[in-house]
Amino acid sequence: MKKLAVLAVVVLLGAGVLADGGQIYAQCAGCHQVNGQGIPGAFPPLAGELPRIVAKGDAGRKYLIQVVLFGLQGPIVAQGKSFNGVMPPFAHLTDAEVAAVLNHVLTSWGNDKLPKGFKPFSAAEVKALRARKLTPQQVFADWKKLGLK
Numbered sequence: 001m002k003k004l005a006v007l008a009v010v011v012l013l014g015a016g017v018l019a020d021g022g023q024i025y026a027q028c029a030g031c032h033q034v035n036g037q038g039i040p041g042a043f044p045p046l047a048g049e050l051p052r053i054v055a056k057g058d059a060g061r062k063y064l065i066q067v068v069l070f071g072l073q074g075p076i077v078a079q080g081k082s083f084n085g086v087m088p089p090f091a092h093l094t095d096a097e098v099a100a101v102l103n104h105v106l107t108s109w110g111n112d113k114l115p116k117g118f119k120p121f122s123a124a125e126v127k128a129l130r131a132r133k134l135t136p137q138q139v140f141a142d143w144k145k146l147g148l149k
């Protein structure tokens with residue numbers, strides 16, 4: 001029975017079901033920093049910024065998934081400051097890992113002003129958008145449509 005339990009955990013880990021968003025975020029910390037504050041002028045803060053994007057409803061949720069999967073290139077404004085760095089795509093992450101890292105950043109560094117009824121990101125949500133195959137510039141066009149300034 002013990003072997004069966006260990007096997008189940010290994011299968012779940014292999015499938016990305018138990019993805020640890022904090023560990024995955026370590027790949028992002030070089031630009032967005034360990035504390036989510038970003039690098040002035042280059043990489044925007046995630047701390048305090050992401051709840052206002054999710055507040056845009058489905059469009060905000062889709063945008064965040066697309067940023068992680070396909071990257072972002074273009075001048076954006078976050079917390080009243082301009083940023084013009086390039087975020088590479090992280091399409092090598094599994095659907096569960098993308099959902100886990102988004103859920104991690106949305107619940108870290110005081111990002112507690114999530115919209116009422118906020119539901120964590122799911123692997124199925126990510127999978128539904130993965131097929132779009134956007135360029136970082138197309139993701140930027142979606143940022144402009146959100147009307148964030």
